[in-house]
Amino acid sequence: xxxxxxxxxxxxxxxxxxxxxxxxxxxxxxxxxxxxxxxxxxxxxxxxxxxxxxxxxxxxxxxxxxxxxxxxxxxxxxxxxxxxxxxxxxxxxxxxxxxxxxxxxxxxxxxxxxxx
Amino acid sequence: xxxxxxxxxxxxxxxxxxxxxxxxxxxxxxxxxxxxxxxxxxxxxxxxxxxxxxxxxxxxxxxxxxxxxxxxxxxxxxxxxxxxxxxxxxxxxxxxxxxxxxxxxxxxxxxxxxx
Numbered sequence: 151x152x153x154x155x156x157x158x159x160x161x162x163x164x165x166x167x168x169x170x171x172x173x174x175x176x177x178x179x180x181x182x183x184x185x186x187x188x189x190x191x192x193x194x195x196x197x198x199x200x201x202x203x204x205x206x207x208x209x210x211x212x213x214x215x216x217x218x219x220x221x222x223x224x225x226x227x228x229x230x231x232x233x234x235x236x237x238x239x240x241x242x243x244x245x246x247x248x249x250x251x252x253x254x255x256x257x258x259x260x261x262x263x264x265x266x
Numbered sequence: 267x268x269x270x271x272x273x274x275x276x277x278x279x280x281x282x283x284x285x286x287x288x289x290x291x292x293x294x295x296x297x298x299x300x301x302x303x304x305x306x307x308x309x310x311x312x313x314x315x316x317x318x319x320x321x322x323x324x325x326x327x328x329x330x331x332x333x334x335x336x337x338x339x340x341x342x343x344x345x346x347x348x349x350x351x352x353x354x355x356x357x358x359x360x361x362x363x364x365x366x367x368x369x370x371x372x373x374x375x376x377x378x379x380x381x
Contacts (some may be wrong), residue, residue, distance in 0.1 A: 193356070198368070
């Protein structure tokens with residue numbers, strides 16, 4: 151049963167520290183999404199990749215957040231330096247998007263980040 | 267621009283009674299529509315999706331939704347609630363013409379099920 155995996159599942163860190171979250175998309179999916187979920191803002195799209203190329207990262211604070219896909223099996227989201235307001239659950243999702251067709255996004259279990 | 271509005275932030279039902287979670291969408295073309303469910307401390311799971319085939323879509327766990335273009339609605343229903351249905355439900359519409367693969371999420375409806 152193919153699924154999206156994310157590590158770590160939980161992360162507690164201090165303000166100013168670097169945080170790296172990792173995601174392994176489902177094999178064969180060509181699109182990877184990063185979301186952030188908070189009680190106040192709900193689910194927000196941060197960035198997404200198609201065939202490993204970044205398509206849109208307009209939802210991401212550029213000064214401290216960065217997202218990459220070093221290869222087809224790994225996507226990373228990095229926060230440097232982290233701030234308490236970054237505390238949230240970060241979800242990765244993957245999907246197969248073909249021309250003119252939106253397919254289902256499959257979500258990972260999330261990384262719960264707490265910045266003290 | 268595409269958008270979805272979930273009309274209730276919280277719905278409470280008794281076990282064994284019907285469930286109705288309401289969703290209205292706005293789209294300038296024929297959209298793809300989805301319902302996702304999120305159980306506490308879990309990721310989002312697809313319940314069902316509509317992609318311009320049959321207007322009545324059946325999903326997992328006994329849920330179904332009906333696409334009504336005239337009402338721009340995509341309400342989620344289940345004939346009989348189970349305690350395990352307690353979760354948050356998101357109505358979702360595809361962005362633009364779907365070519366980008368983006369989804370627009372509603373704010374969510376929290377479903378409580380009383381014994």
